[in-house]
Amino acid sequence: MDLPRNVGGRDRILRGVLGVWLVVVAVAAYSEDRRLSAAVAGLSGxxxxxxxxxxxxxxxxxxxxDTTDDACALD
Structure with a gap:
């Protein structure tokens, strides 16, 4: 099943940056034994x-x- 692209440009960059940040938050929460917070942040990231x-x-x-027609396209 080939899904159409509907995320592009600045939206795609922002999702990537926030995703990495949330994964880092998940690792930090897990190291402090806050497993529920780690799971939520990890899945969101x-x-x-x-x-x-x-x-x-x-x-x-x-x-x-559809944000693929953003001025800052990555494709």
């Missing part, structure tokens, strides 16, 4: 990184949002 890597967001798809 992984989801954002998946959006940035594939250029597709299920939420954007459901709401009809």
């Amino acid at each position: 992984a989801g954002l990184l998946q959006n940035a890597a594939t250029g597709f967001c299920g939420g954007n798809f459901l709401f009809g949002i």
